[in-house]
Amino acid sequence: MRQLNVEIESIQVSIFCEVVLDILRKHRSLSINKTIVFAYLIKKERFIPNSVYNGNNTQDIIYKCLSLLSGDFDGFCNSVEFIIKAIHILSNKGVVIVENDLLHVEDSSDVSEIAYKETKFIEKAIEYSKYMNEKQFMKEVTANV
Template identity: 75%
Template structure:
């Protein structure tokens, strides 16, 4: 049973390593808090066949994206552990750097085909979130979770 748990954790961490790297390759830098939230949303969207929002949405895009967390508190909390482990592995391996709570991807990263791609809607939400301060962003996260 213990071996099965280790295998499950390894798969979860590797999925989030891929997602975090993909997000940072596209957006160059993002705060740890925002990476936690958006990595979870990207993984979650992979299993939702039809999203409520699409790339045409432009108003209140951050609030709409965070509304996707509604009713998912326990699963989000469980995923945070794996996302943090993924960030640690990527930092230890030298793929990303951390400076003042911001994650940066190294310039020599290769482009790969990822299974967990962010939608146009989430891509826009991530870009808009860069203009929101951390306190306000986390307040919105807690309001929606």
């Protein structure tokens, strides 16, 4: 049973390594909190692909995106551990740079095929979230989870 848990954890962490790296390659820099939330939403969207929102949405896009967390408190909380481990691994390997509260990726030339592609809707939400302060962003996350 212990071996199975280790295998499950390694698969989860590797998935989130890929998702975090894809986010940072596309957006170059993002806070740790926002990366955690959007990495979870991108992975979740892969398994539940039919979203009520699309890339045409422009009004309150961050709030709509964070509303996708509604009713998924346990899933989100369980995934945070794996996302943090993924960020730690990427940081230790020098792939991602952690500076204050921000994650940066230096070189995006080593781009492999994107397995967990973000939708246009989430892409817009990530860009708009850069203009929202961390405190307000986390308030919205906790209100939706």
